Amino acid sequence: MVLRALEEKLHTRRNEVIGLPARLSVEHLLPQKGSKADYPFASAMPSRDGEGDDQCRERMIHTLGNLTLLTGELNASASNGPFPDKVTKIVEDSDLRLNAWLRTAPPASWTEVDILKRGEALFRTALEVWPRAATEPENLADEQIPAKGVWRFTEASELQLKRHSLIQALASREQVALSADSVARYGDPSGNVRVVVAISKHHVDRGLPYWYGYMPQWQTYLEGAARGYLLLGCMDRNVGFAIPRDVLTENLGALNNSPTKDGSIRHWHVHLVERSEGLALVLPRIDQTLDLTPYLLRFTSQ
Numbered sequence: 001m002v003l004r005a006l007e008e009k010l011h012t013r014r015n016e017v018i019g020l021p022a023r024l025s026v027e028h029l030l031p032q033k034g035s036k037a038d039y040p041f042a043s044a045m046p047s048r049d050g051e052g053d054d055q056c057r058e059r060m061i062h063t064l065g066n067l068t069l070l071t072g073e074l075n076a077s078a079s080n081g082p083f084p085d086k087v088t089k090i091v092e093d094s095d096l097r098l099n100a101w102l103r104t105a106p107p108a109s110w111t112e113v114d115i116l117k118r119g120e121a122l123f124r125t126a127l128e129v130w131p132r133a134a135t136e137p138e139n140l141a142d143e144q145i146p147a148k149g150v151w152r153f154t155e156a157s158e159l160q161l162k163r164h165s166l167i168q169a170l171a172s173r174e175q176v177a178l179s180a181d182s183v184a185r186y187g188d189p190s191g192n193v194r195v196v197v198a199i200s201k202h203h204v205d206r207g208l209p210y211w212y213g214y215m216p217q218w219q220t221y222l223e224g225a226a227r228g229y230l231l232l233g234c235m236d237r238n239v240g241f242a243i244p245r246d247v248l249t250e251n252l253g254a255l256n257n258s259p260t261k262d263g264s265i266r267h268w269h270v271h272l273v274e275r276s277e278g279l280a281l282v283l284p285r286i287d288q289t290l291d292l293t294p295y296l297l298r299f300t301s302q
Contacts, residue, residue, distance in 0.1 A: 003069050003098065006122055009129050010097035018095060024069040030061055030110050031080040038082040042111035050189055060112050064126075065119025068098050083110040158235070162199050166233045166240045169299035170195060173242075174227070185221055194225035195242075198270075199233040208282065210234055210272035213258075216265055219249070231297070232272070234279075240297040241272075241279065251290060254283035 004020060011017075030039055047056040060066065070078065070090065078089040087106045090099050107114055167186055171178040176188040178195060186195045196218040200210040212232060222228030228245030255268040271282040273289060278296070280289035 002064070002126070003067060005129050006125050007069060007096055007098050009125055010100075015097065020096075021071065023072065025072045025075045027068050027070045027075050027078065028061060029066050029068060029083070029086070030057075030112075030115065032061060033080050039110060042113045044113070046112055046116055056112060060115050063115060063119055064122050065115040065117070069096055070094060070099075084108065159199050162233050162235060163197050165238075165299045166197055166199075166231050166297070167195065169240065169297050170229065170231055170242050173297065181221075184218070187225065191224070192226045193229075194222050194227075195229045195231050196222060197231040197233065199235060200272075202234060202236045208271040208273055210279070212270035212272075213267040214248075214255075214270050215267045219245075219252070222248075230270075232270070234272075238299055240299065241292045241295045242297045243281075243292070243295050247290075247295075251281070251283055254285045254288070256284050 003026065004024070007020060041053045041057070045053050045056050046060075047053065048059075051059070068090075071093075074089065074093050078086045087102050091103050167178050174193055176190075176193050178186040178188055178193070180186055184196050184198060186197065187193065196214075198212045198214070200212055203209050203211060210232070214230065218230070222230070222245040225245075229242040230245070230248050231240055231242050233240045252268060255270065257268045258266045260266045271284075272279045272292070273282055274280075275289065275291070277291055278293050280291050282289055
């Protein structure tokens with residue numbers, strides 16, 4: 001779907017209008033079963049910490065920069081051969097804009113460095129297909145001014161500073177190095193510790209001052225580690241709450257949620273309220289709250 005959308009976006013008024021066949025297959029420019037003689041490693045592999053050349057290749061071979069679309073017949077013909085031969089076959093038979101660049105000055109070989117470069121170019125095109133605002137709600141709870149229909153957003157730089165402070169505090173406590181897998185997801189190199197971090201502003205004049213959305217894919221991410229935490233931050237407090245995954249899992253059924261059209265869960269509603277002992281997690285379906293004091297995480301604002 002992504003590749004088909006990019007193909008359509010790459011068409012300009014100078015191109016003939018050619019409808020895409022219903023059945024196209026995904027082709028790996030660096031083959032899944034290509035030999036190292038035909039596809040040697042780059043002289044400087046873009047490896048992550050602790051990652052060998054083979055692991056780097058395995059990680060990158062299915063990324064967007066290595067993928068294109070071909071008919072099934074052409075895919076079978078071009079599949080695992082040397083890159084120059086593959087280019088020749090694609091150029092001879094493919095009319096797709098995704099492959100037009102191979103007609104001008106294709107590289108003599110194809111490595112992980114080339115995959116990254118092409119992936120960045122396709123990503124820029126993807127941003128035109130699926131644009132997003134420069135700032136957006138960190139969670140579901142950013143306030144809208146009813147009279148004007150305008151959203152009040154927290155500055156992205158402020159959110160990142162708060163997020164960084166929370167992650168550093170938890171990394172220090174757990175004695176691990178945590179790096180970002182996405183804006184919200186962090187993990188250590190061993191995969192033993194995973195964290196999802198979410199921030200809320202303080203919503204004044206509401207019974208529920210801190211609001212978050214917790215998504216099923218975040219739950220799946222945390223389940224993949226020995227130790228998983230939902231790390232909740234508050235923009236007006238130099239504390240966070242590192243809720244262990246198991247504690248969170250036990251209480252998901254007591255949270256309200258927003259369903260999708262097919263009946264699955266889009267996200268759970270995570271609301272914090274103030275209690276005499278501090279902040280507590282609201283469990284509306286059982287009319288209780290969970291004291292978050294045991295999961296308190298203090299840090300110094302940066």
